[in-house]
Amino acid sequence: MKHFTIEVSDSQTAARCGILYTGHGPVRTPAFMPVGTRGCVKGILPGQLKQTGAEMMLANTYHLLLRPGVEVIESLGGLHRFSGWEGPILTDSGGYQVFSLSSLNRVDDDRVEFASHIDGSPVVLDACSATRIQNRLGADIIMCFDECTPYPCPLSRLEKAVERTVRWAQLCRQSHQNPRQLLFGIVQGGTDLTLRRQCAQALTAMDFDGYAIGGLSVGEGHDALVETTQFTAPLLPADRPRYLMGVGMPADIVAAVRAGVDLFDCVLPTRNGRNAFAFTDDGPIRLRNSQWTQDSGPIEEGCPCPACRTFSKAAIRHFFNVGEMLGPILATLHNLTYYHRLMNTIRKTIRDGTFEVWSRTFIEKHKKESQMEISETQERKECL
Amino acid sequence: MKHFTIEVSDSQTAARCGILYTGHGPVRTPAFMPVGTRGCVKGILPGQLKQTGAEMMLANTYHLLLRPGVEVIESLGGLHRFSGWEGPILTDSGGYQVFSLSSLNRVDDDRVEFASHIDGSPVVLDACSATRIQNRLGADIIMCFDECTPYPCPLSRLEKAVERTVRWAQLCRQSHQNPRQLLFGIVQGGTDLTLRRQCAQALTAMDFDGYAIGGLSVGEGHDALVETTQFTAPLLPADRPRYLMGVGMPADIVAAVRAGVDLFDCVLPTRNGRNAFAFTDDGPIRLRNSQWTQDSGPIEEGCPCPACRTFSKAAIRHFFNVGEMLGPILATLHNLTYYHRLMNTIRKTIRDGTFEVWSRTFIEKHKKESQMEISETQERKECL
Numbered sequence: 001m002k003h004f005t006i007e008v009s010d011s012q013t014a015a016r017c018g019i020l021y022t023g024h025g026p027v028r029t030p031a032f033m034p035v036g037t038r039g040c041v042k043g044i045l046p047g048q049l050k051q052t053g054a055e056m057m058l059a060n061t062y063h064l065l066l067r068p069g070v071e072v073i074e075s076l077g078g079l080h081r082f083s084g085w086e087g088p089i090l091t092d093s094g095g096y097q098v099f100s101l102s103s104l105n106r107v108d109d110d111r112v113e114f115a116s117h118i119d120g121s122p123v124v125l126d127a128c129s130a131t132r133i134q135n136r137l138g139a140d141i142i143m144c145f146d147e148c149t150p151y152p153c154p155l156s157r158l159e160k161a162v163e164r165t166v167r168w169a170q171l172c173r174q175s176h177q178n179p180r181q182l183l184f185g186i187v188q189g190g191t192d193l194t195l196r197r198q199c200a201q202a203l204t205a206m207d208f209d210g211y212a213i214g215g216l217s218v219g220e221g222h223d224a225l226v227e228t229t230q231f232t233a234p235l236l237p238a239d240r241p242r243y244l245m246g247v248g249m250p251a252d253i254v255a256a257v258r259a260g261v262d263l264f265d266c267v268l269p270t271r272n273g274r275n276a277f278a279f280t281d282d283g284p285i286r287l288r289n290s291q292w293t294q295d296s297g298p299i300e301e302g303c304p305c306p307a308c309r310t311f312s313k314a315a316i317r318h319f320f321n322v323g324e325m326l327g328p329i330l331a332t333l334h335n336l337t338y339y340h341r342l343m344n345t346i347r348k349t350i351r352d353g354t355f356e357v358w359s360r361t362f363i364e365k366h367k368k369e370s371q372m373e374i375s376e377t378q379e380r381k382e383c384l
Numbered sequence: 385m386k387h388f389t390i391e392v393s394d395s396q397t398a399a400r401c402g403i404l405y406t407g408h409g410p411v412r413t414p415a416f417m418p419v420g421t422r423g424c425v426k427g428i429l430p431g432q433l434k435q436t437g438a439e440m441m442l443a444n445t446y447h448l449l450l451r452p453g454v455e456v457i458e459s460l461g462g463l464h465r466f467s468g469w470e471g472p473i474l475t476d477s478g479g480y481q482v483f484s485l486s487s488l489n490r491v492d493d494d495r496v497e498f499a500s501h502i503d504g505s506p507v508v509l510d511a512c513s514a515t516r517i518q519n520r521l522g523a524d525i526i527m528c529f530d531e532c533t534p535y536p537c538p539l540s541r542l543e544k545a546v547e548r549t550v551r552w553a554q555l556c557r558q559s560h561q562n563p564r565q566l567l568f569g570i571v572q573g574g575t576d577l578t579l580r581r582q583c584a585q586a587l588t589a590m591d592f593d594g595y596a597i598g599g600l601s602v603g604e605g606h607d608a609l610v611e612t613t614q615f616t617a618p619l620l621p622a623d624r625p626r627y628l629m630g631v632g633m634p635a636d637i638v639a640a641v642r643a644g645v646d647l648f649d650c651v652l653p654t655r656n657g658r659n660a661f662a663f664t665d666d667g668p669i670r671l672r673n674s675q676w677t678q679d680s681g682p683i684e685e686g687c688p689c690p691a692c693r694t695f696s697k698a699a700i701r702h703f704f705n706v707g708e709m710l711g712p713i714l715a716t717l718h719n720l721t722y723y724h725r726l727m728n729t730i731r732k733t734i735r736d737g738t739f740e741v742w743s744r745t746f747i748e749k750h751k752k753e754s755q756m757e758i759s760e761t762q763e764r765k766e767c768l
């Protein structure tokens with residue numbers, strides 16, 4: 001059975017509406033995956049996550065590898081049973097976190113040695129072990145182990161990273177031993193379009209179940225992000241799902257859908273929510289702001305999330321102000337609902353032929369917010 | 385309309401099953417009220433609270449007075465709208481927190497001057513202002529302003545506290561200006577039975593809507609708690625609800641129901657939950673314990689709470705271990721469900737005539753746990 005079908009292709013942009021079939025049910029694309037770093041979205045129960053509109057969750061191999069360990073999750077029957085999330089799950093390969101969170105001891109063409117960011121203990125990951133670990137965690141979609149580069153990055157390092165990423169992708173393909181899982185390749189190359197093409201061509205030849213564009217949303221800004229995505233997406237097979245990793249702000253997502261991307265994940269709705277930053281159609285608001293002290297209205301009129309249905313901005317501001325957990329929880333629920341409603345609007349407008357106009361207007365209105373991502377990204381290392 | 389009806393009186397003990405009618409619906413008694421200190425039970429949404437079986441919530445006047453302030457809550461339409469909890473709410477008078485949390489500057493027969501535990505700013509409370517504040521917060525049941533004594537306490541101080549508590553009760557009665565609220569008197573007197581009788585008689589003469597036994601569960605231990613309750617409860621009018629404040633461990637509650645108590649509140653299920661301590665029919669378990677590392681079973685077999693229905697002990701232990709909010713949230717949901725199931729069993733066995741035997745067996749089995757409360761109580765000041 002084909003694991004991805006495109007149901008509607010937009011006639012004016014490269015956007016498409018499809019269904020991604022997984023071992024734990026279908027996902028309507030374009031889709032956004034909330035990040036459940038350590039087996040859950042912070043503070044959110046699986047039932048609540050579903051209510052926000054989420055159909056698929058991402059979990060971080062790096063974090064789960066360190067705690068509670070692969071053995072524990074495997075012995076309990078895998079990630080779905082462990083996390084209580086019955087829908088589809090995608091695990092990343094750990095590459096991004098190894099290169100951004102840990103103290104690297106040694107990187108060579110075969111493997112990465114690093115010190116755990118928790119207790120400094122030494123860990124080694126390579127293409128084979130990262131794949132086997134993901135095989136054992138049991139997510140529905142797993143990712144190739146790749147080398148992530150920062151931004152900006154010297155060309156020589158970008159070249160080396162692409163070379164390793166391609167070599168490792170081949171090894172991941174060979175190591176993959178769980179037929180219930182789809183394996184996606186990851187295109188690297190920073191904002192260098194020549195390297196992106198080279199990497200995309202090499203990976204496409206390996207025939208992966210899907211293809212990700214990695215190494216973006218690391219500080220390059222909205223325009224470079226969009227330009228690189230617009231260039232790279234069409235290089236990937238049209239009949240396979242395309243996944244833009246770690247993206248992003250609402251305008252980034254809409255622009256990437258225009259370029260033909262189907263899947264997204266990002267910590268912004270959840271991490272920003274925990275920091276009292278709420279997304280709305282009229283732009284983001286800061287819930288700690290004293291202007292909400294006596295505001296009896298919801299975060300966003302008409303929003304069906306539990307925060308907006310039950311609480312005034314004044315109450316939510318109070319919760320943040322007194323350090324009450326419910327503040328971060330409510331803002332997270334609202335932001336995830338906002339993101340999933342956005343994806344719903346994207347799918348709906350693609351289907352009814354209004355996506356080109358709608359998306360242009362949306363990007364125009366929200367593009368400025370995307371500039372905020374740069375500074376947010378800079379604190380990513382601490383907050384992840 | 386009568387606000388309290390007794391439907392079944394146990395023939396072998398003083399226990400009774402009744403219904404307390406409030407402006408926000410009926411409460412089946414004996415009932416347990418979870419503590420929503422600052423307008424919510426920590427980490428728990430109103431819908432989740434209801435699912436645990438809660439019918440009534442308690443909120444702390446002292447905390448709400450300091451933040452966000454009475455004006456804010458009043459301007460937003462009162463505590464129910466602010467907290468999103470549509471069921472009955474009881475507010476305490478602030479007395480307990482004033483005497484336990486704040487730095488007291490001056491206490492005299494008329495009023496208490498203290499420094500806020502948040503910013504040290506000076507606050508004055510007296511019987512009249514504590515009542516008017518509660519009138520404005522808008523809970524369904526409000527409490528008289530009383531002087532709480534620690535344990536142990538010299539007789540002269542106990543006497544003074546009872547004298548003030550009685551005088552203030554009269555003033556609260558006169559100041560009370562919200563006819564939609566029931567006003568309860570509070571009996572003080574520590575473990576001195578003569579003072580308890582004196583206080584109970586004086587308050588009974590004032591004809592309150594209900595009567596509380598205060599100043600217990602402050603370190604006196606299970607036996608003294610039960611003895612004082614057994615002595616005091618029958619001194620209070622049989623046709624009014626009796627409320628044992630701040631109690632307690634499961635065996636304390638069951639013993640107090642035997643003595644004729646109808647209402648309880650306590651931070652134990654919630655605070656202990658946040659500290660990874662879970663109540664079960666086989667006694668409490670500590671969820672951080674390494675013995676659960678690979679345990680695929682729920683906290684308690686057959687428990688209908690979201691923690692037990694969805695997560696293994698191994699997953700919950702992991703959440704506590706990595707500092708994930710979901711740990712405290714899940715343990716809180718479990719403990720509240722445990723408490724409300726306990727109250728349900730109490731009501732059921734009173735109705736079917738098996739309460740005497742059931743309660744004796746229960747207390748025998750769980751009494752030892754109540755000894756743990758003493759040390760828990762000692763850290764109350766920090767944790768509240």
